[in-house]
Amino acid sequence: MVGDRSTRTVYEEVQDSDEFAALRSRLRRFVFPMSAAFLVWYLAYVLLASYARDFMAIKVLGNINMGLVIGLLQFVTTFAITTAYVRYANKHLDPAAERIRQRVEGRG
Template sequence: MSTTGERSTGTIYEQVQDSPEFADLRSRLRRFVFPMSAAFLLWYLAYVLLASYAPGFMSIKVIGNINVGLIIGLLQFVTTFAITTIYVRYANKYLDPAAERLRTQIESAT
């Protein structure tokens, strides 16, 4: 690090962290993760609240002994797998190529 008035460049990792490419990668990740996490948490909270405050609704039988509560509970698992699938596709298309370019940049500089 220079103290003679020149701009300090830091290590390659610090340079990459300060780069617009890294900021874009971080932004793309956050644009996906935060809304998806909020949506899933609201969906889960709705299930918990319905189970706590609407037991009559949750106990409505749909087919045989299968009730609304059971169906919504199982949909929680389906939602988890769907979010995972959507994230993998998103990462493959938008995150992984950008991360690979940054990794190549770091490896070529070291």
């Protein structure tokens, strides 16, 4: 970082700490793969809707077709990812973030 140790803020010190780097790494280990998986899933839906019209038109139950089922599963997936993230954050992210917060506030 810019500046010597005496002019750095507590936030700059925290940002350069190993503990913060580990927290950031844990967050990225969840967010990037989950985001990629969801984008692939969403892209598959868009491609199916565009190029596999016969498949998407298959009747599943009454007037409900595969397109509607897969489209609704997009919402289910969103809620499942949110639930998974909350559980992951509660177990792996929040305790470390709390330790960092206490350290920062302890200096103030």
